Amino acid sequence: MKIDFTHNQSAHCENGVVSNLLKHNGHDISEPMVFGIGSGLFFVYIPFLKVNYAPAISFRPMPGFIFKRFSKRLKIKVKRYKFRDEKKAQLALDAELKNNNPVGLQVGVYNLTYFPDEYRFHFNAHNMVVYGKKDNTYLISDPVMEKVTTLTEKELEKVRFAKGAFAPKGHMYYPINYPEKLDLEKAIKKGIKSTCRDMLAPVPIVGVKGIRKVAKLIRKWPVKLGTKKANHYLGQIVRMQEEIGTGGGGFRFIYGAFLEEASVILSNPKLKELSHEITQIGDLWRDFALDASRIYKNRSSEVDGYNKVADKLVIIADKEENFFKKLKKAI
Amino acid sequence: MKKKDVPQDKSNLESVSFRELCYAVDENGEYVTANSTGWNPKTIALNNAIQEINERIKKAKTNVLNNQTSPIEYYMEVHKMDLSILASYVGMWKWRVKRHFKPSVFEKLNTKILNKYATVFDISIAQLQNIQSN
Numbered sequence: 207m208k209i210d211f212t213h214n215q216s217a218h219c220e221n222g223v224v225s226n227l228l229k230h231n232g233h234d235i236s237e238p239m240v241f242g243i244g245s246g247l248f249f250v251y252i253p254f255l256k257v258n259y260a261p262a263i264s265f266r267p268m269p270g271f272i273f274k275r276f277s278k279r280l281k282i283k284v285k286r287y288k289f290r291d292e293k294k295a296q297l298a299l300d301a302e303l304k305n306n307n308p309v310g311l312q313v314g315v316y317n318l319t320y321f322p323d324e325y326r327f328h329f330n331a332h333n334m335v336v337y338g339k340k341d342n343t344y345l346i347s348d349p350v351m352e353k354v355t356t357l358t359e360k361e362l363e364k365v366r367f368a369k370g371a372f373a374p375k376g377h378m379y380y381p382i383n384y385p386e387k388l389d390l391e392k393a394i395k396k397g398i399k400s401t402c403r404d405m406l407a408p409v410p411i412v413g414v415k416g417i418r419k420v421a422k423l424i425r426k427w428p429v430k431l432g433t434k435k436a437n438h439y440l441g442q443i444v445r446m447q448e449e450i451g452t453g454g455g456g457f458r459f460i461y462g463a464f465l466e467e468a469s470v471i472l473s474n475p476k477l478k479e480l481s482h483e484i485t486q487i488g489d490l491w492r493d494f495a496l497d498a499s500r501i502y503k504n505r506s507s508e509v510d511g512y513n514k515v516a517d518k519l520v521i522i523a524d525k526e527e528n529f530f531k532k533l534k535k536a537i
Numbered sequence: 538m539k540k541k542d543v544p545q546d547k548s549n550l551e552s553v554s555f556r557e558l559c560y561a562v563d564e565n566g567e568y569v570t571a572n573s574t575g576w577n578p579k580t581i582a583l584n585n586a587i588q589e590i591n592e593r594i595k596k597a598k599t600n601v602l603n604n605q606t607s608p609i610e611y612y613m614e615v616h617k618m619d620l621s622i623l624a625s626y627v628g629m630w631k632w633r634v635k636r637h638f639k640p641s642v643f644e645k646l647n648t649k650i651l652n653k654y655a656t657v658f659d660i661s662i663a664q665l666q667n668i669q670s671n
Contacts, residue, residue: 217570322549324549324552325583326617327617351573370622438589441585441586444578444579449579454559460557463568481568482566495579502582
């Protein structure tokens, strides 16, 4: 069986799945809109949590948060299932497909056969839509891919029951109930306010303060950890900032697209101005990545290079502080 | 980022001919989406990370051959796992898995336990016991 489902490519998997499922149900909500309303823009540095042997730095909230906040703010009801038994998980999925209902799935990336090998890490919060089944093969709309793809029963079972942090446990979800009219205006304001609060939070490892903290650490890394480790850590920041899913510049460009759309819906020209401003800040993040990559490419240990990229981060932090203060006032 | 500046560098994405989606601004200052084949600073970061993993695998291999660790640690590195990921795949406590890294303990493991590891690594028990058998 095959459900008539339109695949739209997106930058980020979570927003993409939500946007595609909503569009399927007749609500034309773009990816940046999902991202903005769900307050997807974030920054956090978690020193005690190691990812790939480097401290965790994230430009987004916890997996699943964007969708949770988005559906709450628009009063959309979402049905969620988790399973212990692999067979039951498959039967439940097959039943939904039979009912002509495309569903979202949380999966692990490591065993996704259609991803290039280099991208297959143990990251368990990837999202996709299943929109049909032919023989023993599932039809998959993975929003980060340009085109739809397929997975066999066995392959899908493996990724649905990946283990480790954020283990999906067969997590399956779909929207079941929409309010009569989606109150976008209110949801947008809530989303923006919450992002401003997060980014300006008086917590040393979160938001603007977190960016400053990382800048300070970068200056110390080459001396304290040695060139090799310092470069590995720096590379990890760049990967978190630019890897598939961020839309570039640590999500700043998606946020710019959101503010542009929001400015029309709220008829607030100030948001359009701020959209330009966050775009410029995104460009600064790109510059930072470029300079950082020069350091680890040349494997040069000159402390000066680290100081220079740290200076860039400090400038970004100052600009973002200013930006979010203005954004808070603008709505 | 301007639309015309969306990078089209060579990257590992080419192998599966897929381009990722970026958000950029067009000539009129409006946001549009554009596909990118890759961006060098990113590719370098990824390649460095891969190289790091390969070094870990090589080191683990040497340690196995010198009888300093068991093949379990080697296969764990091959599968880009760390101790907590492997422990959760085999459904055992971390300290227990760590204990199985000891060659003397590994030698005495029963087939049931070996089988658990072999299934997770998608290999036979013979391959698990001898890393050079494949």
